[in-house]
Amino acid sequence: MLHGHGDDGYQYKQAIVANFSSNVWFGGKSENLKQHLFDNWDTIHSYPEASAESLVDTLAICLNVNKNQIIATNGATEAFYLIAQCFSKSNSSIIIPTFSEYEDACRVNKHKLFYINWAELTSKTIFEEGLVWICNPNNPNGNILESDELEEMLKINSKSIFVIDEAYIDFTDEINSCIDLLDKYENFILVKSLTKNFSIPGLRLGYLISNKVLVQNIQFCKAPWTVNSLAIEAGKFLLANKTDFLPPVNYYKSETKKFQKNLQKISGLQIHPSKTSFFLVELEESSAFELKKFLISNFGILIRDAANFRGLNSCYFRLATQTKEKNQILIDALIQWSKLNT
Structure with missing residues (x-):
């Protein structure tokens, strides 16, 4: 869209x-970030890192995960399109109302779509085998799914792969990130945004985390240089100073x-x-x-x-x-x- x-x-x-x-x-507007980008202005005269490797390394340290579990993306939206492309022609269940790009990415990649309203969602919900797209907290209504509810869904839907979008996790104190579940479940992709919480939507910066096999499969669909040099520098700067910006x-x-x-x-x-x-x-x-x-x-x-x-x-x-x-x-x-x- x-x-x-x-x-x-x-x-x-x-x-x-x-x-x-x-x-x-x-x-979230920051003069310090602005100055940092000016200081790194000359990076635009060369190609950026093909896969934003230095940013991925920084994320791996911050998140305490292996760098082979991370893909840096041009905003969270690129992650959604990569996932949908990797699983082209799959079934996709989308919890609605929610961010329209899940559906758009799935349509482009010929998914068969199923819709479930948030009001009908429970930890016992059984989904069609394929992908399950959940925004948590959800845009636009601010609904949340507790970690134990999500874990129950992962258990009983072991043949489905859950795509959990945590773009707004820093806008609530009702739940914490479900990143710890990555060590327990193979059917789980976590998508994060650095644009909403750090107020840099114009730079387009996000990432996904999952197990190494899924990440390798998704990486195969990714074009090089989608994260530009200034976005890479902004991401590393913000992660190093995140308590000042969240x-x-x-x-x-x-x-x-x-x-x-x-x-x-x-x-x-x-x-x-x-x-x-x-x-x-x-x-x-x-x-x-x-x-x-x-x-x-x-x-x-x-x-x-x-x-x-x-x-x-x-x-x-x-x-x-x-x-x-x-x-x-x-x-x-x-x-x-x-x-x-x-």
């Missing part, structure tokens, strides 16, 4: 005053509760619970498309129309908590909208 994602402000002529459409950590979960959690509480006071909105700093809002009337147009035209505010998430409809939009001041700008705008529409 080339279009239809969040953070599409580039399509509008208006200046964006407040961007609630992207669930990237809004406070989102403050306690702040996010507290501010999200306040934000949702104030939104609940506005007529015409239903706020859905979430374990993360982003969450779904459902309109009782009108459509998210019309609301998005109203907000961008009148206030320069951007929200995420969630109608194109499979399993949702035109009444849904997603918000990601911003600063207290920007949250209030949206609240005031929604109050005006509510008066005009209810």
Whole structure:
């Protein structure tokens, strides 16, 4: 899906005053990282490492895994397409609503698709043999799957390979990464993103981890040089200084509760619970498309129309908590909208 994602402000002529459409950590901009990239500017005059080897080495040390278990990718999205290509024409079960690129990657590679709603998912769910795609925490609704629930699924679905996307794991304190399960189960691929939590989506940086056999098979599908030189340098710098850059979960959690509480006071909105700093809002009337147009035209505010998430409809939009001041700008705008529409 080339279009239809969040953070599409580039399509509008208006200046964006407040961007609630992207669930990237809004406070992650760093002058230190900027200077580090300037210091390494000359690396762009040579080809990057074919497989981002130095970044893979750094990740292996940080994660305490063998470097042969890791593939560095051009964002987590490249990992999804590589996995789908490696298992071309397989069955794929996708837990919806969720990130659209799982489905798109599978369609390109001729998978037979099955869909299961999050509301119907349990640790006892039996899947079609093939791949199982789970975003944990899930985008767009902030749902989570506990590690013991996932482990039970891995046990009873031993002939399926689970692709677990942990792009938003640093946006919650309700669960920890399930990386420890890699030592226990062979039917498991973990995909991680360095763009959401470190606020560098424009650099496109992610990686996958699994057992050596699966990684070798997936690596066979990978083109060289997909991770550019500056992204490699950024990744190593951020991993070495990650405590200075990761989102403050306690702040996010507290501010999200306040934000949702104030939104609940506005007529015409239903706020859905979430374990993360982003969450779904459902309109009782009108459509998210019309609301998005109203907000961008009148206030320069951007929200995420969630109608194109499979399993949702035109009444849904997603918000990601911003600063207290920007949250209030949206609240005031929604109050005006509510008066005009209810």
